[in-house]
Amino acid sequence: MTWDYIIIGAGSAGCVLANRLSADPATKVLLLEAGGSDKKLNIWMPALAFKAMADKRTNWKFMSEPDPTRNNRRDMVPRGKGLGGSSSINAMFYVRGNRGDYDHWAQLGNRGWSYDEILPFFKKVEGNRDGVSDIYGKDGAVVVSQVRKPPKLAYVYLEAMKELGYPINPAYNAEPTEGAAIIHVTQHRGTRFSAARGYLDPIKKRPNLKIVTGAVVRRIVFEGRRASGVEYEAAGRVQTDLCGREVILSASAINSPKLLMLSGIGPQAQLREHGIEVLHDSPGVGRNLQEHASTQVKAFVNIKTANQEFNLRGKLKYGLQFIFDRSGYATYTYTGVGLVRTRPDLEYPDIQYHFGAFSANYTHDGIEMQREAAINLQPNVNNSRSRGFLELRSADPNEQPKIQLNLLSDPYDVQTLMAGGRIARAALNTKAFAPYVTGECKPGKDVQTDDEWIAYMRENASGSYHPCGTCKMGIDPAAVVTPDLKVIGVEGLRVVDSSIIPQIPSCNLNAISMAIGEKGAELILRDRSQQAAA
Template sequence: MKGSYDYIVVGAGSAGAVLASRLSENPAVNVLLLEAGPKDNSFWIHLPIGYGKTMWSKKYNWCFHTEPDPGMNNRSIYWPRGKTLGGCSSINGLIYIRGQREDYDHWAELGNSGWSYDELLPYFIRSERNQRGASEYHGGDGPLSVSDIGDKNELIEAFISGAGESGVPRTDDFNGEKQEGAGYYQLTTWKGWRWSTAKGYLKPARNRSNLTVETNAQATGLILEGKRAVGVRYVQGGISHEARATGEVLLSAGALQSPQLLQLSGIGPAAVLQKFGIPVVHELPGVGENLQDHLQIRATYEATIPTTNDQLNSLIGQAKLGLQWLLHRSGPLAVGINQGGCFMKALPDEAKSPDIQFHVATLSADMAGGSVHPFSGFTLSVCQLRPESRGHAHIQSADPMVPPAMVPNYLSTDLDRRTAVASLRAARAIAESASMKPYVKREVKPGPDATTDEELLEFSRNHGATIFHPSGTCKMGVASDPMAVLDERLRVRGIEALRVIDCSSMPTLVSGNTNGPVVAMAEKAVDMILEDARKGSGSEDVSARHDPKTEPATTSV
C-alpha cells in the first residue's frame, strides 16, 4: 500500500496534469498523480521542433501500431502516444485549435447538458495565456501559453493567397468567431519553448505538499468494492503497489488506455472480458467502441525555392537554424513543422461548415517526423474533420502490459472516401492557383499519374496515416444510449466514484487538433468534481471559487 488520497488521477497528460494541478489548489485535498512514463526532462521535449525525435522515442512514446486495417489496404498504422509528464502535449505538433461551435452544440444536442460551445468557451478562456492578451474569445493569464508564429513565410503566404483564390478568406484567428479561413496557426509555445500541460499546470504545483506525483508508475487496474472505485493498482520499478481513494478515481490515460483499464477491471463489453477470463463486474458495451481519428493524407511537392529541407540537409543550414534559435528563440526550431493551415469545405454541397483541415509545412518527408527529402520540398497535409468511420480499442490480453488492439476502420464509409478524394483535389487546386503555382516545381505525391477518383482513393489507402487524434472510446451520452459509457458529468455509468476525462470522453471528434479541447474539458471537469463533492458532503460551495466567467486562473506561470 502506498497510502490513501482524496483523488487519484491516472495519466499526467493533457487532461491529467490539469486535474492534478487544479484539485491540489485546495491544501485540504490530497491528490495522487500516476504517470506510466518518466519525467519530461529531455531537451527534445521542450524544443518545439524536437517532436521529430520524440515521435520515435520508446522512452517518451508508447509507439503503438493499429491492427491491419482493411480500409488502408491492410496496412498497420503507426500511432504515437505520449508517455511522460504532459503526455501527448509533450510530444505533439503544438497547434492550438479548439474546433467549431457546431461540434460542442452537437454534443449538447445529443443530451450532454452543459457541453454547448457557449458553456465550454469560458473554460477555453480560463485555460489560456494568449500572446495577444485577453479578449472576447481568449484568455490572457491562464496556465496554457499560446503564441503566434512571428515571422512571415513566403510559401505560407502563397498558400494563403492560393486558398483565397479557391474562395477561402484569410483569417488571423482560427479560434475566434468562426473557424473557416486560411492563415498562420497559433502554437502552444512561449518564447521559443514548448508549453505542455506539464509545464503550464503541473510544474507550478509540484512543490505542494498535498500533491504526490509518481512517474514510471503504470496503472494495471482499478480496485473496486462492489460497484465503487476505491483505488488503483500500479507497477513501479517492477513492484506492485496499491493506492486508495476516499473521493474519486479519475482516468486520464487517453483514448486507448482508459478503456483498456476499464476492461482489465471488469468494466466493458462482456464478450471481450470473458474472452480473456476477466470477471464481468459491470457490463458496459460501449467501453472501447466509437473509436474515431483524423486520417492524414499528405500531398508533397518539390519547390522552386529553398525550403526547410535544404537547411536540415546541410550542416551549415543546421548551424544557422540553431543559431537563430539560440540568439532569438525564433525560426523553424521554435515553431515546429506546420506553420500555416486552412479550414474549408471539400464537399460544399453537403458540409454546413468546414469539413477539411490543412496543415502546411515548409518541409517534406514520407511521414510525420520522418527524414526530410533530399530536394526542396513542402507538404500540404489534409484531413477530414468529422469522419463517419468508427472503430474500437479492445484488450487482447489480461496482461496490462500488453497494448490493446486498435482498429480504426479508416475510410469505411462512403462519405469518408469521397471526402478523401475531394480533399486531395482541394490541395491540388490551391497548389495550381496563380498565387502558388510559381513555387511548385512538381507534384511528388500523389503525382501526375493519379488523376481519377479511384486512383486518388487508392493513394489515400496506401499512404494515409493518423494525425494523432484518436477519440471517443468512452463517450459521454444519455442513459438511453446503450453505448454511452459516461454521463454528462463524465462519471462512468453504473460505477460510483469513477470518471474518465480525456479524448475518450468525446462523443464525436472535434473539428481540429484535440489538445486545446481536452485541456478545456479537464478545466470543466474540475468544477463538476468540486460541485459534486460539495453536494455529497454539504461543505462550502468551493465551485464558486472556480467560476471561469469571473476569476482568472489561480495557477500562475
C-alpha cells in the same frame, strides 16, 4: 495513506485535474504517470517534435492492426508517455473547433457540453501572454501564440488559399472559423508550452500533491462497485494506493479503455475470454474509435526547405537563431492551418489543412523527413464518420491492446478527403505558388479520376494522430460515461480525457483535451461542494 483523488495519467487533461483538484490544501491528490520527466531537449525545442514522437521513452508507440480499408496497412498510433502526455510530443497546434461540433454533442443528450457552455473552459486554458489575439483567455495556464518568423512559403500558402476564394482568417479559433492562417501554437517565445509546463510546474511543490512517474497502472481496485484505489507498478514494486473520493482515468483514448477492461468494465464476452472477472458489462468500452483521416498532397519546389537545411551547417545556423531570438526552423513544424468547406451548401468547414514547408512521410516510427525539396498541404476530414475499435490482447497490463482504425470505412470520409485533396492540388497550382512549384510530388499526374484518387488514398492515407471516442460520453446504450463523466455502472470513477468524445470535432485534439480537463475538474469540485452542503 488514503488519497482524496487518484488521477491516472499526467497528460493534457490529467495535468489540469492535478492543478485544480489540489488547489485546496486540505485535499490530497496522487498523480500517477507511466512515463518520466518532460525536461528534455526533444520536448522543449518544437522542431524536435518528430524525434520525441519516435522515442519510445516519450511515446507509447502503439501499433494498429492491418486496416482492411487501406490495403491492410498498419500505423504507429502515438500517445505521449511522460509529464504532459501528448502535449509534450505533439506539433503544438491550438485549434478549438467550431460551434457546430459542440452543439452536436449537446444534441446527442450531453447537457452542459454545447459550444457556449464549453467556450469558457477553453478560455480557462488560454494564456494570451504573447498578445496573439484578443479572442483568447488572458490568464490561463497555457500560452497560445503564433509561430515566430514562419518561412516565406507559409505566406505564399495564405495567398494561394485566398486566390481560391478562402479568406485569410487570423482569428480562426473564433466565429467564423473558416479560412487560412499562420498556425497558433502552445508555445511561449518559441519553446513548447505543454500542459505539464502550464499546469504542473507552478504547483509541483504543493505538499498535498504527490506526482509519481514511472508508475504503470495495472488495474483500478474496487470495494463492491465503488472504486477504492489503484494497483500500479513503480520502481520494480507492485503497490496499491487507496482513494476516499474518486479515481479519475486520464490515460488517453488508448489506455483509458484498456484500464477499464483490465478492471472488469467492458464487453463481458471479451473480458471473460481473457479470464477477467466482469464487474460491469459495458459494451461501448473500446468502441467508437475515431480519427481524422488525412492524406498528403505535395509539390516539388525550387528553393530550399527544412529538408535541405537540417545538415550540420543548417543545424548550426538555426540553432544559433533559436538561441538568440527563439525563432526560425527550430521553433515549428507545420506553419499553416486552413479550415474550408468543400461545398458551399455546408454550414461549417468539413476539411482542415496543415501546411508544411517541408517534405515528410508517415512511417511505423512516426513522421520521417524526406530528402526532396517539397512542400505539403495535407487535408484532414473534420467530422469523420468511420469507426474503429480497441480490444484487449490479453489480461497482461504490459501488453499493447489491439487497435483497429478502419480509417476509410465510411464513404463520406472517402468522398470528403478526395474533395480536400483536389482543393489542395488546386492551391499548389495557383499563381501564388507558380514562382516556386516545379511539379507535383504526390499524388502525381497519374491520379485524376475518382477511382485513381480512391486507390491513392487507400495506399497513402493515414490518421492525424487524433484518436478519441473509446469511452464515449452520452445517454444511449453504447455510452461508457455520463455527461458528468462518471463511469456508468460503478461509483467513484470518472474518465476525463479525449476518450469521452462522442463525435470527433473539427480540430486537433490538444485544446479540447485540456478544456475537458477544466470541465471535468469543475464537475468533480461541484459534486464535492454539494456533498459537503448536504
